[in-house]
Amino acid sequence: MIGVGFRRPLERWIRSRPEEVGCLEITAEHFYDGGHRLLHELADAYPLFLHGLGLSLGTPGTLDREQVERFAAIAAIAQPRWISEHIAFTRTAEVDLGHLNPLRPTRENLRVVAGHARELAARCQRPLILENITSHLRLEGEMTEPDFLNDLCGEAGCGLLLDVTNLYINSRNHRFDPLAWLHRLDPAHLVQLHLVGFSCTDDRYEDDHAQPIQEELFALTREVVRHAPVQAIVIERDGNFPAPAEIAGELRQLHAIDAGH
């Protein structure tokens, strides 16, 4: 399945049921304050996946109960095929940093994230997949990042949402070979991909979610689906929204990549 992240500026186009859109990813936080009727309508029209941003699975200690209940309530309405969150922390007991930050690949963090992941999946009664993030900090630990991801999937009983853009950005900012990284991943864990264009200023790459998908990313996606045929690919554009025809064109390219693996 190939689809897009649902965003309000794309709503009219998505409601027109374009043939390129085969599924939707819903960001749970966007529906915490309402829009449930719309969510029902989207669930009737498309297979949905539910994506979380602020559950902070990497924070040691207990999960934020209120956030988990809000997320579970949206899952109950959307009835997604699966739910997803990030391998990251966004808050501690002292501060909500507002965005994703990296974890050290250690056994201890593996236990923290796996425990929280199991708890979330059980509360929502849905399969869970976890996503790699991008960060300017590359933290060292007891294992490599791909080994951490493999072990995490095993211990949490979850799958992997591979953000191809994040992998590419990290490989440029931290100067490593993305294919070598990719081939360390157990293909059995890969379920879904994220893709969106990156920005680059002064040789510094950023995931601003506001650019068209570059050819380098399509090329890396080709390698990913060769390594592991995935169940879904989702474009997650958050800003600088183009005309629907442009996103439709990107979706057609992804359909071609998916068909040709």
Add this chain to the structure above:
Amino acid sequence: MPAIDFTTALARLLREPALRREFAHDASSVAGRLHVRAEDRAAVVALPLAALERQAETLLRKRFHEARKFAPHTFALLGERAWERFGSYALAHWPAGHHRHLLDALGFCEDLGTPCKSECNRLRFLAANRRLRIHWPTDQRGGGLQILFRTRDGTLRESTVQLGI
């Protein structure tokens, strides 16, 4: 003071520029003062300063972009000064929860003295979870009433009524 783990120490460093400046000067001393637990101390001390600064700046930039979506007119009024002004505000305020970007936008607008009143009304309405509010913002051309209301589904609707007076 209880010992803190690596993640908590990293969050403090990302939040506080003054702490990062001290860290640049003497990382071991900062780790000791934060009471980083023994097993994490070496990893904290080894944090690369340039990358730490970039990550901290990225967090602020992401907050900036999200807040701008909620208050586009206020940010447009500030023009090129917006980033600097928002940075000063954001370092002192860290709203939490799923309304954090809305609260960032509202807090920033109030910090500036609400330069765009109709936009600030809208943000206050969203943050307060009200059903209906009517304003007469003095910055609205033609002296129109600003009517903000929520549908049963929770969606914000807004209309302006020109009184012609």
